[in-house]
Amino acid sequence: MPASQQTVLRDIVLVGGGHSHVGVLKHFGMRPLPGVRLTVICTDTHTPYSGMLPGYIAGHYSYDDVHIDLPRLAAFAGARFYRDEVVGIDRQQRQVRCRHRPPLTYDRLSINIGSSPAVDRVAGAAEHAIPVKPIRRFNERWLALLERVRQHPGPMTIAVVGAGAGGVELTLAMHYRLRRELQWLGNDPDALAFHLFSAEREILPTHNAHVRRSFERVLAARGVVVHCSAEVSSVSRGQLRTRSGATLAADEMIWVTQAGGAAWLRDTGLALDGSGFIEVGDTLQTVSDPLIFAAGDCATMIGMPLEKAGVFAVRQGRPLADNLRRSVSDLPLRVYRPQRRWLALVSTGDRYAVASRGALHAEGRWVWRWKDWIDRRFMARFRDQ
Ligand SMILES: Cc1cc2nc3c(=O)[nH]c(=O)nc-3n(C[C@H](O)[C@H](O)[C@H](O)COP(=O)(O)OP(=O)(O)OC[C@H]3O[C@@H](n4cnc5c(N)ncnc54)[C@H](O)[C@@H]3O)c2cc1C
CATH class of the missing domain: 3.50.50.60 (FAD/NAD(P)-binding domain)
Structure with a gap:
């Protein structure tokens, strides 16, 4: 039965269409959970993939090469897509407040809105x-x-x-x-x-x-x-x-x-760190509210400070999807352990890049081609549904 015709028993609302939430949508699209309705609210219809942004600025990629089409991905996941800006959360009423739309009720909420300088x-x-x-x-x-x-x-x-x-x-x-x-x-x-x-x-x-x-x-x-x-x-x-x-x-x-966290988070009553990011435990559930999860740049894992990098936001997509499913099904949540070292491929503008991981370093045109291959393969996951 198509998702739109099923009885909705639980509502999961995704705030922001960042790197983690595109992963959540993809996972729910591949493995729908009967009775659960997903809604994604994002200020943009097309969300940029950070790894390819410098290549777009340099002129190596087009706008479409580096952006994920959120309404299309939401349709694949059987989710509703609303283009709007979330401006607050009423945790008593379990409602998300948007700038233009009426409030939206949630059973579980997940926040992946990134950060700004x-x-x-x-x-x-x-x-x-x-x-x-x-x-x-x-x-x-x-x-x-x-x-x-x-x-x-x-x-x-x-x-x-x-x-x-x-x-x-x-x-x-x-x-x-x-x-x-x-x-x-x-x-x-x-x-x-x-x-x-x-x-x-x-x-x-x-x-x-x-x-x-x-x-x-x-x-x-x-x-x-x-x-x-x-x-x-x-x-x-x-x-x-x-x-x-x-x-x-x-x-x-x-x-x-x-980067710092969004100003409206301060009024949610969720615990924030010194830079205004939402404090989450090792299940990506917020420390303040078991119904609310957060991932990517806008979240800080207690005791595991991570660099604000798209690579972590991407990696958190899978465990976030799993734990949203488990939470809504009243199952125990699974612990997520981020990698301690991570590979950064940083480009120099001219189709040349430097690889950095812990004390390791490599560079060359081949590093750029490697990065290009990884990035295009990532984007293809969201294009070829
Ligand atoms: C120039 C540059 C290059 C970078 N290159 C790399 C790189 O090569 N590799 C790497 O790992 N990291 C890189 N980063 C870091 C990377 O951009 C961030 O870590 C990453 O984007 C964080 O992803 P996210 O999913 O948390 O949020 P984002 O990707 O920022 O996504 C958040 C989404 O939420 C939406 N949103 C925001 N507020 C609201 C709201 N109130 N209501 C509804 N929607 C909202 C936004 O429109 C956006 O679509 C780079 C950063 C910069 C500035």
């Missing part, structure tokens, strides 16, 4: 800088920047604030793409200047020294000016200032710093 911690950043997330808004600004560079070639300075893997990769991807655009148009690519700011003493602080050296070499070869121990303390129109008092005039300021 904490622009509100630096004066002026919210008004004058472009946060890399949400990706939809960043993409709009990126397309506008591309157009501006095409229409008005001339000197331009781009500052990227945050030199973790996301910031470094994004800098190199934008650098590659914008220079190519100028070259195609017969304009001078050297009119572009890139500056990368790190509050830490070095770039890529969570990676090994070999990986750091590789990227220092690549950034230097591309002429990107790297400012270390240079915490940006304020931003005004066209200018940023570091804590030491140094200033830089910049046409665009892109914010890729440490």
Whole structure:
């Protein structure tokens, strides 16, 4: 019997269409649970796959290559899809509050809404800088920047604030793409200047020294000016200032710093960590409410701090799906143990990448091809239903 014709006994509501929830939808599509209705609410109809974003910016992939079609995936899972923004949870009434729709009742709730660079911690950043997330808004600004560079070639300075893997990769991807655009148009690519700011003493602080050296070499070869121990303390129109008092005039300021949790989570009464992320146990159930689960960037596993990386959000999809099924069937939950070391494949913009895992390091065009193969295979799981 099609899911839509079955009696609904339990409602599972998925808030956000992040990397974990696409996995949940896929698992429920493959193995439906009779009597259980899934609903997914997301601000976007197409959710980006983080691993391929820098490749999209660099021009190696199209928009469709790097986005998962959520309504289509929801249809495969027999789930309802609502495009809306969740703005709160009424835990007494077991209801999700949306910006536009009436409240939605849940028996189990799962939250996978990601994180955003904490622009509100630096004066002026919210008004004058472009946060890399949400990706939809960043993409709009990126397309506008591309157009501006095409229409008005001339000197331009781009500052990227945050030199973790996301910031470094994004800098190199934008650098590659914008220079190519100028070259195609017969304009001078050297009119572009890139500056990368790190509050830490070095770039890529969570990676090994070999990986750091590789990227220092690549950034230097591309002429990107790297400012270390240079915490940006304020931003005004066209200018940023570091804590030491140094200033830089910049046409665009892109914010890729440490992430924070969504502001509305603070009013849910769920326990949050110091950065505003939801505290969950080793079953991905929140520590505050057995009916609510959370995964991906917006969750913090107690006693197991994980890097905010899509790879963990993806891996949590399977155990989250299993535990939602078990919880709704009143079965004991299963423990999920994340891997202690993980492989990061970080690209340099030009179809070349560096592999980083613990103390290991490898690099080359073959690493990029390997990454490309892994990423395309991941996306195919959601396209070929
Ligand atoms: C430039 C860049 C490159 C990166 N590259 C990599 C990489 O190569 N490998 C890697 O592992 N990680 C990478 N990361 C990190 C990665 O992007 C995040 O860790 C990952 O996206 C987190 O996934 P998620 O599922 O938690 O959330 P997200 O992927 O952010 O998904 C959250 C979803 O929820 C929706 N949403 C948000 N708020 C609401 C709301 N209130 N109501 C409804 N819907 C909502 C959003 O629209 C979005 O669709 C990169 C990050 C950046 C910035």
